Amino acid sequence: MTAENSALRTRLDRATAHLETPVAVVDLAAFDANAAALSARAAGKPIRVATKSVRVRALLDRVLRRPGWSGVMAYTLPEAIWLVRSGTTGDVLVAYPTVDRAAIAELTADPDLAAAITLMADSTEHLDVVDAVTPAGRRPEVRICLELDAAWRPAGPLHVGVRRSPVHSAAQAGALARRLVARPGFRLVAMMAYEAHIAGLGDAPPGQALRGRAIRAMQRRSLRELVHRRTAAVRAVREHAELEYVNGGGTGSVEATAADPSVTEVTAGSGLYGPTLFDAYRAWRPEPAAFFALSVVRRPAPRIATVLGGGWIASGPAEKARLPVPYLPAGLRLRADEGAGEVQTPLIGAAAEGLRTGDRVWFRHAKAGELCEHVNEVHLVDGDTAAPAPTYRGEGYAFLG
Structure with a gap:
């Protein structure tokens, strides 16, 4: 040792x-060092903290007091409502579409919640759910973020990355944006593209040198493609709506994502705790x-x-x-x-x-x-x-x- x-x-003992x-602990010296390192890697772009990677309000409050950190990315609408009501934040992006009717009813009954929380959508079906709970005209505007699929599709049916949004091309993003802004009672305010195959996949798996080289080659090529496609998609969406922010990335890609001119903010969370999956990254390894x-x-x-x-x-x-x-x-x-x-x-x-x-x-x-x-x-x-x-x-x- x-x-x-x-x-x-x-x-610790x-x-x-x-x-x-x-007993579970978080070493505050390492937590703060990781928060500072992530902020430096973001190179001036604000970091939205991913709450699912923290799940302790005291630590969310701590990191949000630091320069360079602003807003949260929640993983469910009930969580987002709770964080706003508890005073943790007044700016929440819900990272996944919601069909929670009780939570939607609570959101649409409270103008303050509606002003603080942005829902995710990759289809007009997500808007249909909101309207079925509280029709337009009987609620405040609901803030919407359009999600662009960040996965890499180099040829034919080959799909590299997680299965998230069906909206992949700039043309599809523009078409969906047009449909979203045409719906009364909604306001398209943001766009997100999460490159999970870069941010969440270690490029130096222990004892697997060949696999590591293959992952790094894939990530370099897919990132180049994504920067080009995301830029075009943002341009297409902005033809229909004034976006407040464009979100991307995660702990494993903060620096690379922040370098994309089309991205205005990045997300991070896991890097604050430094779990073992991030031991397999070359560019930056958070302190445990x-x-x-x-x-x-x-x-x-x-x-x-x-x-x-x-x-x-x-x-x-x-x-x-x-x-x-x-x-x-x-x-x-x-x-x-x-x-x-x-x-x-x-x-x-x-x-x-x-x-x-x-x-x-x-x-x-x-x-x-x-x-x-x-x-x-x-x-x-x-x-x-x-x-x-x-x-x-x-x-x-x-x-x-």
């Missing part, structure tokens, strides 16, 4: 010694800031230490990269035949022999905000002290739970 990691383990496990500790409860063999719990698996494809990683003390790993278990996780490796019943092992989650779905509070570590802050779950909310 490096001296730096040893000091971190000592500091000391700050949380009075707490029982499982979020951890959770589990206690050793049995020693089934001299070189095995078993902790209670541990099966905090990240969403996405079922693969090794989605498993939590034992981080401190260094020199531990999961057993291939058991992995991270719901009730127990046996650990092996050089450090296992030195662990005793009652010792703590600090883990890192594969993704960022999903850690918060397992605990009611995270403890914000400042030096050798820790203060509790409720997660969304701790405040009684599980917006996609």
Whole structure:
């Protein structure tokens, strides 16, 4: 173990010694350093914080007080309403289309909410849902963001990237914009294109040099194509509406996306916590800031230490990269035949022999905000002290739970 990691383990153990496990923490020094680094990489363009990657209002408030950070990107309309009513923000972009009729009714009944929240649309069907709840003329204008598909389609049916909006070309974006602005009771104010295959795909997967080179080549070519297509799409949409902002990117592409002249703001969130998936990026790797500790409860063999719990698996494809990683003390790993278990996780490796019943092992989650779905509070570590802050779950909310 490096001296730096040893000091971190000592500091985390000391700050949380009075707490029982499982315990989740966010190291504020690393969190703030990551926020500053992301802002610098955005090169003057504002960063909208992705709430699903944080899920702690105290930390959303903290980053929004920093220069260079403005507004939030929520993942559901009920969450957006809650964040506005709680005073966290007055500027929310809901990243995914909503068909939540109760939330739409609440939004359209309150002019202040309607002025603060922008809904996502990639089809007029999304507007139909709003009108079915509260017809135009009986509500304030509803703010709309048009989503452009950022995936790369190099030839024929080949599709590189996630499946999001059906609007791919500049012509399709312009045509949809024309239909959106023609609908009474709506106002087209923004456009978004999220390049998930760049922002959310590590370009240096450990032990896979050939795959890494292929990913980097794909990302270079697809980014060139996207910049050209997004610029044309923004131009086509602006023929029909005055856009307040054009959003793009994520933690893994902040610098590249910010360099696109057609983009006026970028989004980031995961980089504040520094989960393990971002260890596979070359351009920038955030400092690990979020951890959770589990206690050793049995020693089934001299070189095995078993902790209670541990099966905090990240969403996405079922693969090794989605498993939590034992981080401190260094020199531990999961057993291939058991992995991270719901009730127990046996650990092996050089450090296992030195662990005793009652010792703590600090883990890192594969993704960022999903850690918060397992605990009611995270403890914000400042030096050798820790203060509790409720997660969304701790405040009684599980917006996609």
